[in-house]
Amino acid sequence: MKAVFGKAFKAVRKYFVPGMLGLVVMATIAHYAWKASGSNEWKLIKDENGIQIYSLKAPGSTLLKFRAKTRVKTSLASSVFLFRGDESTNDDFGGKNFKVFDRVETPSVYLAYFSVEQPMPPPFGTKELVCLLNYAQDPKTKEVLINVQAAPSKKPPTPNTTRVTHLNNMFRLTPLPNGEVEWEVTGDVDMGLFYPLANVAMPEFLFKGISDQRQLVLKEKYQKAKLVSVQEMM
Amino acid sequence: MNDSTEKSSKLAKVLRSGGKWTLGILAVLFVAHVVWVNSGSNEWKLESEKDGIRVSSMKSPGYTLKKYKVEMRTESKLSDIVFYMSDLNTGYDVGASDIRRLEEVVSPPVFYAYDNYKLDLKPFGKLDVMIVNHYIQDPVTKKVTINVNAAPNKKPVDPNVKRVIHLSNNFTLTPLQTGGTDVELVSEMDLGLPYLMQNLVVPAVIHEEFGKMREMMKKDKYKNGKPAFITELHDDPKVAQAQS
Secondary structure (H helix, E strand, O other), X not given: OHHHHHHHHHHHHHHHHHHXXXXXXXXXXXXXXXXXXXXXXXXXXXXXXOEEEEEEOOOOOOOOEEEEEEEEEOOHHHHHHHHHXXXXXHHHOOOEEEEEEEEEEEOOEEEEEEEEEEEOOOXXXXXXXXXXXXXXXXXXXXXXXXXXXXXXXXXXXXXXXXXXXXXXXXXXXXXXXXXXXXXXXXXXXXXXXXXXXXXXXXXXXXXXXXXXXXXHOOOHHHHOOOOOOOOOOO | OHHHHHHHHHHHHXXXXXXXXXXXXXXXXXXXXXXXXXXXXXXXXXXXXXXOEEEEEEOOXXXXXXXXXXXXXXXXXXXXXXXXXXXXXXXXXXXXXXXXXXXXXXXXXXXXXXXXXEEEEOOOEEEEEEEEEEEEEOOOOOOEEEEEEEOOOOOOOOOOXXXXXXXXXXXXXXXXXXXXXXXXXEEEEOOOOOHHHHHHHHHHHHHHHHHHHXXXXXXXXXXXXXXXXXXXXXXXXXXXXXXX
């Protein structure tokens, strides 16, 4: 028995250092090869139930960007209300302590900052988002492009949370003559997860999110939304 | 034969020992990185104070990069500073190139603009900066806040130039009765440099840039600039009286 353990220990001593070094070298090469790769073009990766999911790999970035497209029979105002967020609708999205501040809304523009805490699975702790959200409706086409940008220095740090510093999501909402609204959701966010994991998990997360939101927008609280900053297509 | 066996055994020994050292150094670096990331007091600490420019830094747990606060008093008028900060041509005077305004929304009290430009960080190469600038003036105190945040997806990426994805700067410009203006900047950004280097270099760079800005604003071309949405303290006699 002793001899077996002795042999095993000898083998570990012999192969541990070169094995570990080999792994480190391979992981480093794989990381840099992945980072440098990418066509910078959107590629369709899923098309199911009227929802298309696209991904884009940009050279120099480890995280993929994702885009979802779908069409929903609803008003433009309900779609904008869903995606711009509000204290009254936050329970539908699972974040904590959602707050909107410095909000300005006129017939031609909407601009507000918001903060929300997102609990993450261990060992990641709570992530906090502080963002600027703005749009100005195109007066001709009535299209609304909601821009969401991380604005981490807008507020002093919140203890026991880390703030998201890389986020730029866009929601392009285009009213169509048949009474539908085309949703184009572009997501580019780093929640601090291990990037291979985030890249693999995001398409399904986005697909499920859009599927749920297509049902959610039909609820009364969204359907009755009337917004000063959004005009419907005549 | 014995000689070559002895030589290869010596080489194996050297390689194994080198490997152990390399693994040891990597392990120490990894531990140091984790300790650094989790450290921080979330409080401002003074880095330097000279020539009337005060630079403080803050380390927050969970971040590798520090944030900075810069405070400076200038003799320039509020509108001159806002003109300096909002006029696209200013960028060329501070080393930016290919400056473009992609979108501008002026709907009082809201003013925001999406700007794109390139910065040459010699010897590290060019950076592509795509930002949204949001300007706000307090109607009572006339204080101006300029929030600058990265908006990297507003425009397709140029594959040959690295785009900044983490940038969040907040300027607060407080007009003074004496005619000057207090300038405060709270800044965090990732320039894509190794974080140890960025943390060491940035305090001196920010100090230098603020000094240059103060001198540049004395030039005629930045005096009496008229940004559309700004009123001076003396434009509102009630506020001027209340602050005197």
